[in-house]
Amino acid sequence: MSFQRWKEDLIELGRLGRRIPARIDAYGQLAPEKGLFRLEGTEEMRQSKEYVMARMREAGLKVRIDKVGNIFARKEGSKINRGAVMSGSHLDSVLNGGMFDGPLGVISALEAVRIMNDEALENERPIEVVIFTGEEGSAFKKALLGSLILVGKMPVEEAWKLENNEGLTLKAALDRFGLRGDFEMDLSEVEYFIETHVEQGPILDQEKIPIGIVENITGLTWVSAILEGEENHAGTTPMFARKDALVAAAKIVLFANRRAQEMVRELGGSTVATVGRMSVLPGAPNIVPGRVEMGIDIRDGIEEHMKNLMDEITGRMKDLEAECGVKTSITVPFYHLPHPCSKVVVDTIEKAVQGMGIQARRMNSGAGHDAQNIAEKVKTGMIFVPSVKGISHSPMEWTNWEDVERGIMVLTRALKDLSKLRI
């Protein structure tokens, strides 16, 4: 097994994602030396995809591009009429992100196929290495774009009209860089999917466990709340006469935080609740706040828990109307269900780590991934490798090379098993 090969690929992709001084200004950002700005519809994305396609072809794979630029590289199987095993991830980055988020999953899948080639073993099922278009949504403002279209949740024609910050449509961008094809992948001919990804959180790093086996990709809902009290003079309005919107909002911040902690303790899940956005109005130090606008992010791998926590928080908010004399109103801009991974795939990954004597733990993914869309049509699983200090979406994102290597070994073993190779 040649470790150097995948490492060189990842380093080269990191380099290709950085050569964009001219583009940086268009997004109003300066790239630190390590930061990655690889957006769909740019020259550096073209070069990156060309680089990977060249490696795919070198590995003997048949490369096809679909109408939104998703790339599929196929290794045929020895038996006909068997559903394929698919693996991959994305190459696009957030604005000023790191070098592993996405490329790791693409190169891991490619390397797994190269290892199988090296070992000259015959896979019964076809293997498809996939690069999804626009997972981060940083250029065309729609996250998980390629997988959304692949599973039919968004029409291609609608996606083509999406525009980036330069006013270029996705269709025009794909055409400009020769990345629009006419292949149509039929997911009914795909049996299994595995996405390898950096955890983006601190659990594996803190627990010193090299592999995470994802059981659920988190459900996610946002509650946007407006609390209206009474704006008043901070000096002349006695405490008893106040309707302080911030006091009510602070109670919600602490309630959501405390309940999420209690749920983790009681139920052992991955519940999180966060108030990340809060505007206090009018915002003068000597005026009792009359209005607070806040956003509450609630996530859980199990839908019932997510729903319960959302109900508790909105219920608490209603109670505050009497308790703090405020009026409250909420909207729920979205409510995404959790996506459970396939038991067959989870068990296969677990069998792989056990067979190799590698420590692993089951966990939920707190971030969204293309895998959650694919899971609606295909038996899906995810392999996580540790993020140093849990940092992601930052130039400081890092995963140690030995952890990347272990991830590739586990993925390779699982893909061999799923594609019915003797291992």
Added chain:
Amino acid sequence: MSFQRWKEDLIELGRLGRRIPARIDAYGQLAPEKGLFRLEGTEEMRQSKEYVMARMREAGLKVRIDKVGNIFARKEGSKINRGAVMSGSHLDSVLNGGMFDGPLGVISALEAVRIMNDEALENERPIEVVIFTGEEGSAFKKALLGSLILVGKMPVEEAWKLENNEGLTLKAALDRFGLRGDFEMDLSEVEYFIETHVEQGPILDQEKIPIGIVENITGLTWVSAILEGEENHAGTTPMFARKDALVAAAKIVLFANRRAQEMVRELGGSTVATVGRMSVLPGAPNIVPGRVEMGIDIRDGIEEHMKNLMDEITGRMKDLEAECGVKTSITVPFYHLPHPCSKVVVDTIEKAVQGMGIQARRMNSGAGHDAQNIAEKVKTGMIFVPSVKGISHSPMEWTNWEDVERGIMVLTRALKDLSKLRI
């Protein structure tokens, strides 16, 4: 006694403070029909001061203007070498304020003198009706300006250099409108001062008590705090691994609010604590807040209580470093001591209301007033009249005419007493 006279004066001053459509744009605001925009250094201020000076002269008073435009109108006393009794307030308004905040105290003092004239009674001590320059600080950005200079806490030359939003210095503005004099008031020749003012809070209105006798003008301090936690992904960062700056800040909001309420309950004072300004950074709904900047406004009529509450709040903030994993830093941009009113003046006002069978209560002033500066050199008191619904610094500010009338009657009786008139 002619009630119509003071009512006409207040209505006319309200009208004169409103004729400024051209000025409104300079402050980027539209004036609602009722709103007042009477700023120092404007034509409408010139007209308003000219109007009042004309009424002062009609009442036989000798009008003098000092170097920053403070106006003093003197009724001589029958005995020589007696310290004067001074009363008055300001004519300037906040941007888009109401018609009673300030003018009420000026016209009340003028009316008191006119009543004494009508009754042809001889006052032993001289009486000085005063109009302070720039109390609100809305034009030249320095609150309590006229009284600050009068008590010597700011040199005249420094005040003259202050600029308004149009780039006009105070000196140039006073010269342009003929309001810069050369009179120098010597406060050592003033024995007592009473300022009549609207309460600006809801206590008198809610308790249906027509007169407030101020015992203390509140002390005021601001604590500016920065709480630094760790910015993180709201989905992938488990609850246990967070250093959420907003969770820590919410604890401070509730602690300050609860302790102020408890202090009022336990000590019966006028303690208030307010978090009116809070910035949550980076402010994205899906990012755990890494930084919160907040301002805490703490006021009390008694210095020890104010100091204790400030110490408790900053102590609680230190505790949060361990509790929430945040770093905290505070600055105290100012710390103004409470100003107790003179017992002699408070008792004189109380005797007046008792003699007239008017219900009154002792209270603290939660807002700042020129009286707090004068109190450093002169035996000072304040008379409050009710603000409907406690509203102030708003075009909706209102005080009922019968309450204005009662305030004038009480002030008149107290001034008669202090100036040794038989009453």
